[in-house]
Amino acid sequence: MSQQTRRSFLRQTASGTAAAALGTLAVPAVQARGANEAFVVGMIGCSGRGTAVGEELRKLGVKIAYACDPDESRAERARKTLEAGRAIADLRTILDDRTVDAVAITACNHWHAPAAILACQAGKHVYVEKPCSHNIAEGRRMIEAARRTGKVMQVGSQIRGTKAFQEGIAMVREGAVGKVLVAKTWVSRKRPNIGHCQPSAPPAGLDYDLWVGPAPMIPYQKNLLHYNWHWWYNFGNGDAGSRGVHQLDIALWGLDLKTHPTRISGFGEKLYFDDDKQYPDTHYVTFEYPDDGTPGSKRLIVYEQRLWSPYWGQIDCEDGCTFYGDEGYLTVDMHQGWKLYGPKNVLRKQAERYFDTGEHCADFLDAVRNNRRPCADIEIGHLSAALPHLTNILARTGRGQLTFDPKTERFVDAPDADALLGRTYREGHWASLDNT
Numbered sequence: 001m002s003q004q005t006r007r008s009f010l011r012q013t014a015s016g017t018a019a020a021a022l023g024t025l026a027v028p029a030v031q032a033r034g035a036n037e038a039f040v041v042g043m044i045g046c047s048g049r050g051t052a053v054g055e056e057l058r059k060l061g062v063k064i065a066y067a068c069d070p071d072e073s074r075a076e077r078a079r080k081t082l083e084a085g086r087a088i089a090d091l092r093t094i095l096d097d098r099t100v101d102a103v104a105i106t107a108c109n110h111w112h113a114p115a116a117i118l119a120c121q122a123g124k125h126v127y128v129e130k131p132c133s134h135n136i137a138e139g140r141r142m143i144e145a146a147r148r149t150g151k152v153m154q155v156g157s158q159i160r161g162t163k164a165f166q167e168g169i170a171m172v173r174e175g176a177v178g179k180v181l182v183a184k185t186w187v188s189r190k191r192p193n194i195g196h197c198q199p200s201a202p203p204a205g206l207d208y209d210l211w212v213g214p215a216p217m218i219p220y221q222k223n224l225l226h227y228n229w230h231w232w233y234n235f236g237n238g239d240a241g242s243r244g245v246h247q248l249d250i251a252l253w254g255l256d257l258k259t260h261p262t263r264i265s266g267f268g269e270k271l272y273f274d275d276d277k278q279y280p281d282t283h284y285v286t287f288e289y290p291d292d293g294t295p296g297s298k299r300l301i302v303y304e305q306r307l308w309s310p311y312w313g314q315i316d317c318e319d320g321c322t323f324y325g326d327e328g329y330l331t332v333d334m335h336q337g338w339k340l341y342g343p344k345n346v347l348r349k350q351a352e353r354y355f356d357t358g359e360h361c362a363d364f365l366d367a368v369r370n371n372r373r374p375c376a377d378i379e380i381g382h383l384s385a386a387l388p389h390l391t392n393i394l395a396r397t398g399r400g401q402l403t404f405d406p407k408t409e410r411f412v413d414a415p416d417a418d419a420l421l422g423r424t425y426r427e428g429h430w431a432s433l434d435n436t
Contacts, residue, residue, distance in 0.1 A: 038063040039365065042094035042124075044115050045069060045107030046078035047226065049129065053104050053156070054082040056358040060365060066094050069107075071226070072205035089207050091115055092430075095122040102368065105129060106156075110215045110235045113138035114431040116153060120145040121436070125368050127361070129156040131237055131245045131385035132378060136409055137422035139382035139389075141433060146378050154364040154374040155381030157249045159334045161360030164353035168330060168338035171349075172254040176340060178327030179296060183255055185247035185321045186304040187239055188312050194228050194275045197221040214431040216424055223276055231277035234423075238279025239307055240388035243319050249384035250321040250332050251301045260386055260406035261287035261301070268395025272308035280395050281307040287387060290406070303391060393420045 039062050043054050046069035054064055065085045067078035072089065079087035086093075094100055095118055102125035105115045113133045116126045126146070132155045133139035146153040159165045172180060199219035202208040208220050215234045230236035237245075266285035273281050283305040291298035312318060317333035328342040337352040360376070367374035394402055397420070403412040411417040425432035 039368075040065050040099055040101050041127075042066040042091075042097070042100045042103045043068060043078060043082065043084065044091050044094065044103050044105045045111070045129075046071070046074040047106060050104070050106030051078050051081050052357060053106055053127070053129075053361065054078065054084075056361045057104065057365075058082060059358060060362055062365070065097065065100055068094060070207040070211040072207075074226075089210055091118075095119060095124070098123075100124060102126065102152075108211075108229050108235050109134045109237055109241060110229075111213055111431075113142050114214050114433060116142050117145040117433065117436055118431065120149040120151045120153070123149070123151075125151045125364075126153040126378075127156065127364050128153065128378075128381075130249070130381065131241045131388060132381035133385050133389075134235075134237065135421060135423050136382075136386050136389050138433065139378075139385055140409060141436075142378050143382055145436075152364065152367045152372075152374055153378035153381075154360075154367065155376045155378060155384075156357075156360070157246065157376040157381060157384060158357050158360040159246065159250060159332075159355045160253060160376045160380075161363045162353065162356040163359060164337065164351045165332065165334070165355065168332060168340075168351060169250075169254050171340060172323045172325075172330050173256055175325075176328070177323060177325030177330050177342075180255065180323050180325040181296065181298070182300045182302065182324045183251035183321055184302040184304070184324065185244065185251050186306075187243045187247065187319050188304070188306050188309060189243070189318045190310040191239065191273075191281070191307040193273055194223040194231065194277060196276055197223045212426070214425045214429040214433070216426055221276075228277075231279050233278050236279070237388050238277075238392060239281075239305060240279070240283060240303070240391045241385070244283075244303060244305060244391070245384055245388050246334055247319055247321045248301065248303060248387040249380075250334070251323075252380075252384055252387075254321070254323050254330075254332075255289075255299050255301070257289055257299060258383070259290065260383065260404055260409065261289050261390070262406065263288040263401065263403055264390045264394050265401045266303075266391075266394060267400070268391060279392065280305075283391055283395065285391050285394060287390070301387070303387070389421075393417050396420060 064082040067075050067084040067087045069075040075087040103119045105128040116128045202220045230242050268280040268283040271282045285303045287301040289299040320333045322331045330340045332338045334355045339350040340348045342348045363375045397417050
């Protein structure tokens with residue numbers, strides 16, 4: 001079976017299996033408001049990812065009240081697909097509607113924290129896509145908002161909500177590959193050249209001022225929207241924050257790490273592309289976690305990124321995570337499943353699975369109903385998002401090595417790096433976190 005055909009098959013079977021497996025969960029999960037009232041969600045951001053999340057929520061009995069996007073055509077398309085009540089441009093309409101129980105934020109990264117915090121303050125639960133924040137300071141603010149208001153905040157690290165992957169990670173933790181000291185993560189794919197463009201007028205139907213929101217304003221240019229915002233400092237976090245964050249989250253999960261790294265070492269530069277991308281196309285970074293000074297107590301996570309080389313070597317996946325133990329290793333590909341190898345590279349066990357957004361959404365709804373922390377709670381999402389943020393700070397400062405204090409979430413003797421822990425908001429903007 002070809003790679004593409006196999007992946008298509010896994011996507012289809014994952015969707016079908018989720019619907020069957022969650023049949024008993026779906027009904028009670030959406031009855032938080034009452035036996036005869038649907039759980040109501042407003043979608044903020046109408047990309048393909050947003051529509052996918054909305055469709056899974058609908059399968060679980062959720063009513064989509066709003067499809068919100070500053071691009072009129074995207075909002076209207078999502079409204080039709082999701083059978084939403086209204087297509088709107090401004091998320092404040094959702095915040096003001098008391099009938100809305102929760103928001104699903106699948107907008108650009110620079111909107112994640114402002115929208116999530118405002119939603120909590122408006123009394124709504126939050127499902128927010130990864131990375132949960134645009135920077136480390138915002139992640140901390142999101143935790144504080146969720147805890148202060150008592151609202152559930154689930155991060156879209158869908159692999160954590162997929163039962164097949166829970167089984168694989170449990171095997172790592174239970175010693176299936178022996179003592180694990182290192183997890184290696186990678187993103188190896190070929191991204192397109194976005195070229196060089198000059199500022200121009202936004203297209204009809206796009207409220208560009210609303211799209212920029214609380215971020216510093218820069219002129220519109222055609223290679224900025226819709227997907228290419230990932231490569232701009234004001235709006236995205238590069239591929240470390242787009243694809244790498246998933247793999248880094250898997251590494252944290254398997255190693256059972258509940259703190260930040262203390263030292264970040266490595267390299268990040270733009271080696272290949274001659275275009276308007278601002279973030280590196282190449283990273284080689286090591287994260288060191290606290291130890292007690294005894295052999296075997298230190299843990300390492302390695303992140304490797306090549307956006308110009310879609311060649312994976314021995315392991316057949318473009319984005320992945322491998323846990324190395326002294327008795328074998330386990331490789332996780334969120335699009336294909338996991339494989340467990342013993343000594344001499346003998347394949348011992350495997351599970352073919354595509355990550356399941358439906359199972360992850362069901363966990364979110366069940367957490368709301370039962371007033372518990374979800375499987376990808378905001379505190380977990382903050383630790384995971386911090387790793388691409390630290391990766392990018394290392395590259396932007398060009399230092400090669402940084403020491404980080406997990407308790408204060410500040411760097412040691414690196415004021416230039418500390419300056420990148422947060423961001424500047426557009427003065428006077430209603431969604432600026434300077435106002436909250």
